[in-house]
Amino acid sequence: MSHAQPTRRHLRLFLGGQSVSLLGDGLGLLAIPLLVLEVSRNPVVSALSAASLTLGHLCVGLPAGVLVDRLDPWRVLMAMDAARTLLFAALFAASATGTATVGLILVIAVTAGACHVLFDTALVVVVKDLFAAPGLLRANSTIELARQASLLVGPGVTAGLAALGGLRTALLVDALTFGVSLLSLAAVRRRVPGPRRPAAWPRWRDMTRDVREGLRYLLSVRTLVILTVVQMVVNLCLAVEKLIYFYGRDTLGLSASAVSVVAASAGAGGIAGALSAAPLARRTGQMRVIVAAVVACGTAVAAMSLATTLGTLMLATSASAWAVVTASVVNRTQRQQIVPRALLGRVTSTGRLLYLAVDPLGVLVTGGATAALGGDPRPVFLTAGVVVAATALAGWRAGLRDHPS
Template identity: 30%
Template sequence: MTTTPSPQLLPDRQEPPRRSKPLWRNRDYNILWISRSLTEVGFNASTMAFPLLVLAVTGSPGTAGLVQGVNAAAQLAAGLPAGTLVDRWNRKAVMLACEAVRTVALVWLVWMIWTDAVAVWHMAAVAAVLGVCSALFDPAEEASLPHVVPPDQLATAVSMNHARNSIGNLIGTSLSGALFGVKRVLPFVADALTHVVSFCMLLFVRLPKPARPEEGAPPANFRRETLEGLKWVWGHRLIRVTALCAIAVNFLFQVLYLVIIVVAQQGGVPAAQIGVMAAMFGAGGLLGALVAPRLYARCGPRLSVVLTFWVMAALAPVTLATGNGIVMGLVLAGIAFLAPTANTAISTYQLLTTPDRLRGRLSGVIGLVAGVSAALGPMIGGLLMEIAGARWAILLSTLGIAVLAVTVTLNPTLRSFATPDATQPTEDAPGPR
């Protein structure tokens, strides 16, 4: 005789896991993405216009470079403390304040240009303000990303942010010359308008408010909090190693880009083809960012990083065997293609592993060292060409990349490099040392 089990003994029905809605339907992420895309266009338009404006006012290339350097120096100087402040303050309020300050600074510069009263110190002051605002805005936005995007879509969101930056660069630099040719003030007007629109859009982004300090917690101490961020980055072995990989990739990009362009120029490649080479480099990065989510899903984090180094080592010497600008451009595009996948793997791991209260400081530390490496790249590339010549500079760069590729391939820490389990809560304690 068969008996029917009583209802209370029946196993509970398990509901199928809910699937995240597509990223293109994520309201808050789309607001962030579109607003930042607009400001990237404006930023690149004014960045290209700054040296043109300085040259028009002073006729001095050295002064033009100085004003550009003020922006980079301000961003680097503010990078580390900015990360600490972002972890203290309301991140949405930080982004809104940055957009408001940028708008005021640019409107003031526009007025100075319009009234023919603009001087070098006006431009340097605005460049410094924009640099400090970037140092605050960037970690605030990056630290906010895990709050608006589900963990399983974070890699896609990171790669789409890389694509956004490439699109802004391509459109902004293209518009800059045309706008400046019509009226000197127009690139800066465009930049100011993008920040006004961004400010209005960011008002509608939903982000959590910062947690209140626990009872009995020690009082806030800026120096201690900054050191805590540094210790986290250095104390977590895999974060430290992946950060060094990202810095190495971006540094070598800067070296190779400059050296290959000079090799093309010295080899008699026409200026028009050199311009096409630069465009192909940007297009390669943009295409790589668009396909990065699929490559990352197929290759996994470790292989994404290892492949980037080996492809760079394989492609760089090809430029020595050709004097054709289009072929060189294809090499640059190939070098740029895999970088977004490697950066996606590294950034996704870092954001998922780092506690929310430390994400601003993580971004500040990474941004600082990445900025230094980006500044040193062209400098080292130029020194290599001065000492050994452009062709030897490519060979030496390739040798250095190959050594790094072998090191990355054999590194025992990177063997455990995998996407962390996003369902598990992030611990505040440092990872394996």
């Protein structure tokens, strides 16, 4: 059966629903760790609750791409929104009745993290289906803008509710945001042309074959290989930014509230990056923007090593976040344009796992190097920044400059 093309109103409804869903992600970012602290003061448990998204990636990162490519990605989106609505509603009910245990909270948090991974992978494919090439970059920028805003607003709203004794309310609002997203998806899905693919749940042998197929494709396209290597090196080096709180408190002697302001400046920079990505790419070309933004990111990280005041550290942190988000938005668009639709889920999930794999190593390297330098992180920031900028320039010379933008 054929279906009418989605109108601009339906496209706006889709983006609006995703903005609300992302607000839910921002609320959960702080609500779950705070809820854990109400029932346990164990630092390991607290860290696990804060790392629920990373744990979700480890659980379903690879099969997520296979499932999205084999199943109808719209069904995956709606199923994950429905699941998260139920999960956070259950967590609200357990908290309200005093039955929320550490084990229950962690199980729900990691399950919700896994749902987020599946949802985010399917979203890449659906955005490619909905938006033609001229609007693809704008759509990715809009979604990224909502994501960055949620990271800035969500924890603030949750912290305010917690201060007023309404932490449970944040959980309920979280559930409602995913319900709103589900309704918007259902409304837009009816306007999408093409047949509905029946669910074809893959066997284990099929899944391993599909993962290998996605990896082979990624390795067969020179541009994707270079971009993946560049992003892995960048992620490895940007682990140094996890030392920003240590740098601010221990090296610069800033107060806890001042360090919080530094973190907020990263959110502001991310919002600016989401707003500027599309205009910059239209004027100068997508690949040039990716490389220039990564060079700018490396320069900003190196500049952190020279920061001596709150203002200079805020400026460098904001500039780094702007550059990272700008490069990420355009890089995501490039991948959507290059990769065939049938392989997009697998290539996306495989790439993300590669980026994530180097992050713990980066934390160990940068933390260990700082300790070896007697607790002075400034040389580590400088080295990381130089490596990031040099890697982007090497990628440009290795073949990114030859890719049509």
